[in-house]
Amino acid sequence: MSESTFLQALILGIVEGVTEFLPVSSTGHLVIAGDMLGFKAIPGEVFETSVQVGAILAICTLYHERIRTVLSGLFSRDADAWRFSIAVILATLPMIVLGAFFYDFIVAVLFTPVVVAVAFITGGAAIIIIERLQIKERVSSVEALTPATALRIGAFQCLALIPGMSRAGATIIGALITGVERKTAAEFSFFLAIPVIVGATVLDVWGNRHVIDVGHLPVLATGFVAAFVSALLVVRWFVGFVSRHGFSVFGWYRIAFGALLLAYYLS
Numbered sequence: 369m370s371e372s373t374f375l376q377a378l379i380l381g382i383v384e385g386v387t388e389f390l391p392v393s394s395t396g397h398l399v400i401a402g403d404m405l406g407f408k409a410i411p412g413e414v415f416e417t418s419v420q421v422g423a424i425l426a427i428c429t430l431y432h433e434r435i436r437t438v439l440s441g442l443f444s445r446d447a448d449a450w451r452f453s454i455a456v457i458l459a460t461l462p463m464i465v466l467g468a469f470f471y472d473f474i475v476a477v478l479f480t481p482v483v484v485a486v487a488f489i490t491g492g493a494a495i496i497i498i499e500r501l502q503i504k505e506r507v508s509s510v511e512a513l514t515p516a517t518a519l520r521i522g523a524f525q526c527l528a529l530i531p532g533m534s535r536a537g538a539t540i541i542g543a544l545i546t547g548v549e550r551k552t553a554a555e556f557s558f559f560l561a562i563p564v565i566v567g568a569t570v571l572d573v574w575g576n577r578h579v580i581d582v583g584h585l586p587v588l589a590t591g592f593v594a595a596f597v598s599a600l601l602v603v604r605w606f607v608g609f610v611s612r613h614g615f616s617v618f619g620w621y622r623i624a625f626g627a628l629l630l631a632y633y634l635s
Contacts, residue, residue, distance in 0.1 A: 381594025487532025492622025
């Protein structure tokens with residue numbers, strides 16, 4: 369493959385790592401960036417999901433102590449570990465069910481720049497409105513989430529099946545509406561990303577298994593490493609930023625970026 373292909377993969381990997389855990393839609397940015405770069409090196413959505421796994425590995429690296437504590441706590445029947453795990457499982461279930469039914473439709477119909485632009489604007493407006501409501505914060509840790517609250521957040525996460533809505537954004541919106549503090553809302557969206565993105569990657573790789581060959585691996589690896597490194601740098605900053613300033617700035621960014629995209633593609 370050409371040097372330009374590797375440069376495109378590097379750029380897209382950085383785009384993924386920077387945007388995956390911000391409420392701005394990494395998928396939307398990848399669709400737009402890939403369209404503008406003319407990136408067609410990997411069939412289907414395999415590249416997009418593989419770089420998302422790179423970003424997920426960054427979360428596993430940054431939060432390895434907490435993940436290890438939860439996993440070991442499951443075997444020792446630690447109550448907090450079980451509450452944490454149940455919350456993640458319940459919040460993931462709605463996405464798995466709807467994704468299984470509508471996966472083909474989403475990939476075939478909704479992955480377009482115009483859909484992404486409209487979703488950017490809609491999601492941005494929702495973030496701003498919810499922040500201005502100043503809903504009382506009642507939950508300050510993932511372990512304190514009740515099963516009902518976790519399910520409600522999971523229902524909101526399903527909005528992320530629409531490209532441009534943002535999985536992190538939908539999860540955070542659902543968490544804020546249910547009274548979860550900002551830092552916990554952000555971190556819960558990180559942990560929910562692990563099963564959702566790994567599952568999506570398995571589906572994409574399996575669905576495109578007949579057209580993927582060893583020659584694709586260097587390009588996939590380039591995007592994977594770029595996403596991993598850039599996500600490592602962004603996540604810590606993001607948690608500190610939203611704890612102090614909230615999410616409104618991301619809402620305004622979504623509206624402005626979505627409006628520019630809509631004007632560009634409609635013209």
